[in-house]
Every structure is written in C-alpha cells, then in structure tokens.
Amino acid sequence: MNTAFRLFWMFLKIGLLSIGGGYAIIPLIQEQVVKRSGSISPKMFTDIITISQMTPGPLAVNTATFVGIQIGGIVGAVAATLGCVLCGVIICLFLHRFFQKHKESSYVFEVLKGLKSASLGLIISAAVTIISIAFWGTQALEIKNVISLMNWTALAVFSIMLLVLRKWKLNPVLVMLISGMAGLVLYL
Template sequence: MTERLIELFYAFWQIGFFSIGGGYAIIPLIQEQVVEKYGWLTEKVFADIITISQMTPGPLAVNTSTFVGLKAAGLPGAAAATLGCIISGVVIALLLDSFFQKHSGSYYIPKILNSLKAASLGLIMSAAAVILLLTFCGTSDYKAIQDLDVISVFLFLGAFFAMRKWKLNPILLMVICGILGGFLYI
C-alpha cells in the first residue's frame, strides 16, 4: 500500500510540475500516467472521472487527482495524489512570481509567454480531441471512429447549439442533457 501511495504522489507531482496550461491541457498527461503507465484506471473510468471532475467545484487537476487517488488507494491515495498535484504548482507559482517581479521590464519575457500560450493551446486542443473520442467512441484511440455513439454526437451538437444560440446556463444545460441521456440510453 505504501508503494502505491508513493507512486500516486510521484505521478501527480509530475503532472502538477509539467502541467503548463493547466486544466484541460493536462488531461492527456493524466491519462498517460493513470491509464497507460500505471493502469490504475480503464479509459472508461478515466472518462467518467474527468466528467465528474468538471462538475465538481475546484480546479480540474486537483479534482481529478483526488478522484484517481481515491479509486486507486482509498482516502490515503486521494490525499497522496492531491498533495502531489498541488505542491509542485505552489512551488512553481512562488518561483515564477519572484522571477517575473525581478524581470518585469524584459523584452524577452512577453515573447516567452506568447510561445507558452501557443503550446498551451495545442495541449488544450489535444485534450479536447481525447474528450471527444472518449465521449463519442468510448476510447481515446482515433481508429475506433467506426464505433461512433450517435446519441452522444446529437447530444453534443444540441448542447453546443443551445449554448451558442441561447446562452443557456451551463449547469441547466448539463441537467437537461443528463435527463435526455437518461431517457435515450435506457
């Protein structure tokens, strides 16, 4: 059990340390660690955890680390994974704040930040592709497109259209889609 706790702490310390872009940008990194490397979760359970993590208050990475740790090793696992995820971010934030305060007038800092924004956008788009594949095909493997879940596609398109056209409250939209999905998948 102690070995699993150390693995959880270390895996989420890495995720927290290398999560440039945060939020959705780190979903592929989390998936690589918890599904592919350690095998703590299946892709289906991972997709469910990402969904739940989005609906619960707090940052996506922290919520996901807590749920993964809970699933992999109970409450001690949740604590180890969450602490691992948070600690590196806190240390990096303190160091970056000090660095930017010291070099606030530099010509190069805005250039570096622009390149980090571009990298972050690429990571977010990759995460979007993973979420779409998991939702529509049940796996993140793009080759599974023939297993397309048509109901999920129509729910997605309906929610997207309703959000863009009528600016519905996201919580209300999730409740509506959850109810519709409950009826459609029965």
C-alpha cells in the same frame, strides 16, 4: 512501492510538467494512469473528467483527487492532490519573485507567448481525447471505423446542447443538468 507514495510521486511529476492548467494536464494524467500503469480504464477516465468538470474547484486538482480515490481510496486522494498542487505552489512563489524582478523584459514576454502556444496544443489534445472517447468509445480510432463506431445518441445530445448554449445562451450548469438527465433516460 506504497500506493499513496506512488500516487504522490506520479502527480508530483504531472504537477511539475502541467503548464497551461486543467485541460492541458488531462493528457499527462491520462498517459500515466490509463496508458502506462493501466490503473484506470479509458471509460473510467472519461467519467472522472466529466465529474471533475462538474464539481467546484480546479479541473486538474479535481481530476487528481478522483483518480487518487479510485486507485488508493481516501489516502490515495490526499496523496494525489498534494502531489498535483505542491509543485505549482512552489513554482508560483518562485515565478512571482522572478516576474517582479523582470517585469519589463521583452525576452520574458516572448517566452510566455511560446508557453501559451504549447498550452493550446495540450488543450486541443485533451479535447480530441474526450471527444473520441465520448463519440466512439475509444481513443485509438481508425478512419475506416469512424462511421460504424459512432455513438449517434451522444452526438445528438452534444449537438442539441451546443445549439442550446450558442443560440439561447442557457446557463452551462443547467445545460450539464439537462445533459445528465438525457444520459439517464437514453442510456439506462
């Protein structure tokens, strides 16, 4: 199957199932491109998520674009991005009409509450994945290896930047720039 079509189809399915936005879609993308197809390594995927967060635009679209470029070049990036957003656009148009018609329904309100809970679970899953790869270098972590595999430098940078964010309310962009410079100094 053509790489561009494969990327389009993969991200079309991901886009169809991505309820909850950017962070909720990360585990779906990871499942497809890291675990199932093996097209991208876990480390590369973490790097893609990091870059996607720093670039302007929605996280899911940026991630799809960067994954597409890694697997299929510019054509792959376009195919993955179109696949990622197409279902969302169609579903949004449908939902707009639906909610205009049923905006007073208590059943619709309860369904939305359930979807919020599912989205929260997906976001927590994405956070755990990113943290485990950043601090331990792997997603499949065993309890007995937690201390021995810990990247203490990454934990220190994370802790300091979290403290700076919480205590002095520094601009997050500035915190990312400082973290990136710390990474250059500490890891090169």
